[in-house]
Amino acid sequence: MSGQSLHTMGQQHGRRSWAEPWKIKMVEPLKMTTREERVSALEEAGYNTFLLRSDDVYIDLLTDSGTSAMSDRQWAGMMLGDEAYAGSRNFYRLEAAVQRFYGYRHILPTHQGRGAEHLISQTLITTGDHVPGNMYFTTTRLHQELAGATFHDVIIDEAHDPLSQHPFKGDVDLVKVQQLIDEVGAERIPYLSLAGTVNMAGGQPVSMANVRELRALCDANGIRLMLDATRMVENALFIQEREEGYAHTPIAEILLEFCSYTDGAWMSAKKDNLVNIGGWLAVNDRELFDELRNLVVVYEGLHTYGGLAGRDMEALAIGIEESVSDEHVRSRVGQVRYLGELLQEWDVPIVEPIGGHAIFLDARRFYPHLEQDLFPAQTLAAALYLDSGIRSMERGIASAGRNAQTGDHNRPKLELTRLTVPRRVYTQAHMDVVAESVKACFDARAEARGLEMVYEPRYLRFFQARFSPL
Numbered sequence: 001m002s003g004q005s006l007h008t009m010g011q012q013h014g015r016r017s018w019a020e021p022w023k024i025k026m027v028e029p030l031k032m033t034t035r036e037e038r039v040s041a042l043e044e045a046g047y048n049t050f051l052l053r054s055d056d057v058y059i060d061l062l063t064d065s066g067t068s069a070m071s072d073r074q075w076a077g078m079m080l081g082d083e084a085y086a087g088s089r090n091f092y093r094l095e096a097a098v099q100r101f102y103g104y105r106h107i108l109p110t111h112q113g114r115g116a117e118h119l120i121s122q123t124l125i126t127t128g129d130h131v132p133g134n135m136y137f138t139t140t141r142l143h144q145e146l147a148g149a150t151f152h153d154v155i156i157d158e159a160h161d162p163l164s165q166h167p168f169k170g171d172v173d174l175v176k177v178q179q180l181i182d183e184v185g186a187e188r189i190p191y192l193s194l195a196g197t198v199n200m201a202g203g204q205p206v207s208m209a210n211v212r213e214l215r216a217l218c219d220a221n222g223i224r225l226m227l228d229a230t231r232m233v234e235n236a237l238f239i240q241e242r243e244e245g246y247a248h249t250p251i252a253e254i255l256l257e258f259c260s261y262t263d264g265a266w267m268s269a270k271k272d273n274l275v276n277i278g279g280w281l282a283v284n285d286r287e288l289f290d291e292l293r294n295l296v297v298v299y300e301g302l303h304t305y306g307g308l309a310g311r312d313m314e315a316l317a318i319g320i321e322e323s324v325s326d327e328h329v330r331s332r333v334g335q336v337r338y339l340g341e342l343l344q345e346w347d348v349p350i351v352e353p354i355g356g357h358a359i360f361l362d363a364r365r366f367y368p369h370l371e372q373d374l375f376p377a378q379t380l381a382a383a384l385y386l387d388s389g390i391r392s393m394e395r396g397i398a399s400a401g402r403n404a405q406t407g408d409h410n411r412p413k414l415e416l417t418r419l420t421v422p423r424r425v426y427t428q429a430h431m432d433v434v435a436e437s438v439k440a441c442f443d444a445r446a447e448a449r450g451l452e453m454v455y456e457p458r459y460l461r462f463f464q465a466r467f468s469p470l
């Protein structure tokens with residue numbers, strides 16, 4: 001549906017559109033580039049969109065991390081920063097906001113999500129442990145591994161099938177968890193690592209029924225259930241839309257109920273919580289909290305700031321409150337859906353159902369002639385940038401890294417290029433431009449030749465790897 005047809009449809013009888021529940025007060029001009037400029041920028045960046053300068057990017061869909069637009073209320077809150085080293089007033093505001101909207105008892109601020117992942121992994125994991133989770137996330141798994149654990153993917157099989165229409169592709173397969181318990185023993189499993197929604201599966205949600213069953217399984221085996229709450233607000237919308245009994249339950253209530261089945265959570269506040277930097281860690285267990293509160297001082301800062309300025313914590317507290325509003329979440333996910341539906345209409349292969357924060361182009365079906373070792377998803381990200389200056393991100397073989405034992409590439413089933421939509425930043429017209437550029441790359445797909453990796457860093461290689469075209 002182009003902007004034009006949308007306009008025409010607006011005049012049709014009975015149509016009711018949704019719109020963003022905000023208006024724009026300040027604008028940031030975008031820079032347009034020529035194709036020649038993009039060719040040279042991409043070469044300089046080693047064909048890795050992470051290495052592009054943002055000044056060379058037109059519409060930036062690299063990530064929804066730290067890229068949200070803050071509200072006027074959040075900016076006003078920035079002026080109320082209490083920059084005391086200890087006991088900042090803004091910390092208590094943040095603590096109260098997490099307690100009220102997520103329901104956990106004890107809260108620590110961290111500089112961002114991985115700071116919280118580091119603390120929880122180091123505190124709960126002993127070398128030789130096993131951590132089951134619903135598909136890996138890059139930094140989460142790395143911190144679990146650095147703490148000495150082996151990660152086990154226990155997500156349902158449907159999650160690995162980009163065409164499965166399962167409504168909750170983020171669900172954990174309880175049989176897989178039970179098998180792991182039988183194999184290694186519950187005492188070697190410090191916690192189950194549950195993420196809602198599941199980024200690497202395409203922003204797919206976990207059902208309330210699943211977390212309830214997980215709670216029972218964990219209780220029966222004395223295993224903690226820890227939540228990666230980074231996109232849990234978006235997960236709550238899917239529960240409202242798809243799970244029986246929740247159609248009239250506000251997002252905030254769904255969020256609280258879901259979290260109540262877990263023992264604690266880590267958060268990248270740069271996503272759902274609508275700030276540009278920040279994170280938090282929350283647990284209910286007082287003894288565990290005491291250990292975490294001690295460790296935060298070593299790596300992040302005193303337990304009442306954890307690497308954040310007072311003003312950051314104020315903006316975060318306000319962002320949490322705004323992030324659970326039904327109108328906000330509907331328009332946020334609605335914009336992602338609008339982009340996805342345009343692409344579906346043009347038969348561009350994407351992961352279905354459309355997830356919460358991003359459209360994932362299925363590079364295997366986009367470029368069926370490229371084998372996975374030629375980095376098809378990375379190739380597509382480069383093609384899209386060359387076409388229009390739109391920046392996307394690889395989520396495929398480059399992101400999956402190497403097997404620690406064999407040294408060979410991990411070869412994930414999903415080979416995806418992610419178009420991640422920042423919150424409250426772009427308009428529907430931007431989404432039209434994005435869809436049309438993807439379509440242009442799709443029409444030219446036969447010309448793609450793939451990439452070879454010419455520089456590979458040791459950790460999280462996708463961030464800094466360099467490629468060259470074949």
Ligand SMILES: *Cc1c(COP(=O)(O)O)cnc(C)c1O
Pocket residue numbers: 065112113114115137139140195199228230231267268269270271278279
């Ligand atoms: C971004 C992210 C993290 C890590 O958080 P940072 O703030 O980037 O350190 C962890 N888990 C998920 C699901 C994420 O998306």
